[in-house]
Amino acid sequence: MARGHPAGPTGPAIRRAFDLLDLFTAARPRLTLSQLARHGGVPLSTAHRLVAELVRWGALERDADGSYHIGLRLWELGALAPRGQGLREVALPFLEDLSQISRENVQLAVREGAELVFVERIAGTGAVPVLTRVGGRFALTATGVGLVLLAHAPTEIQDDVLGGRIERYTDHTVTDPARLRRMLADVRTNGFSISDRQVTPDSLSVGAPIHDHLGQVVAAVSLVVRHGTASPHTLAPLVRTSGRAISHALARRR
Structure with missing residues (x-):
């Protein structure tokens, strides 16, 4: 990009x-x-x-x-950036807990304009390969963390992203703007996102928001597992709990 x-x-x-x-x-x-x-x-x-x-x-x-x-x-x-290293330091203990419990890939990301930036990634033993790279950018429309960040982005950002070219990564990647808008509404209603084989054909990602002390979504956390090994609704409580824990830690640090 x-x-x-x-x-x-x-x-x-x-x-x-x-x-x-x-x-x-x-x-x-x-x-x-x-x-x-x-x-x-x-x-x-x-x-x-x-x-x-x-x-x-x-x-x-x-x-x-x-x-x-x-x-x-x-x-x-770069290590001084509060949305990068500062967020990572607060979130890391909770990301490690989620990784130890699940033994799967755990990711932390923030939105930068119309893209996301991965702040941290913990790879589980034998976990499904992912395209994540710490410091790397990715589209907001396909990943678990991206869907969370896009769902809570300003309207003009959503319109810009959904009105432009939506990249397809697999046969399951959702590229229809109307369907994506419905998915984003579900994210806001349910409190978590589901990205099923949208980035790689063998991965399932569930994401949840991280809020600051004002209640604004400032980051997202996700769990990425091999497709078919777990139900997204089984994973969602784990990811949402991590998101809430990181949010509370951010609020205490203020």
């Missing part, structure tokens, strides 16, 4: 530097200077100057072969 766009050869230097950083992805963790210039839409000389500054600051690090990867300085700053 695109997270930005090239700034072109003109424009504020800081914006162009951020655009270069935005070129790094899980599928493309290392880039050469020429690749940064080409994909970033800037002259090679400009890319050289910007990359040199980013290396000096610690946002990028240079490999022995001359390519570049994201530096630890960005990880240090």
Whole structure:
């Protein structure tokens, strides 16, 4: 999923530097200077100057072969984000409890615009493989956590997501906007979401909301199991209990 766009050869230097950083992805963790210039839409000389500054600051690090990867300085700053590391620290004991009880995949995510970002994932022993990566982005329309976050998103976000292209991952992925709206209404009514084989053909995900002290949904937790091994309505009480426990812990931390 695109997270930005090239700034072109003109424009504020800081914006162009951020655009270069935005070129790094899980599928493309290392880039050469020429690749940064080409994909970033800037002259090679400009890319050289910007990359040199980013290396000096610690946002990028240079490999022995001359390519570049994201530096630890960005990880240090990212750990200060309250919706990321702060939330993770509060939620982690409850996520671990849910993982130990179920021995399945447990996930924690927040909404960032029209996408979700995974904040934490605990993989159960022998659990079904998932596409989750901590720090990775994903569509709001298919996963258990995504459906929860979309159900409680502002109306304009829902309209934007459901009015655009809805990605299909499997034959079971729901892409019809009207049906998705009914699913979102069920999430708000029932207090949990069900994503049945929507992301991978062998997985079932049940998600629940996490509220802040004002009652606003700020995150979502989910349990992902192999399809056919458990009923979603059996899993829902476990996930909802974890969501409520994390919500109470967030309120106490305020």
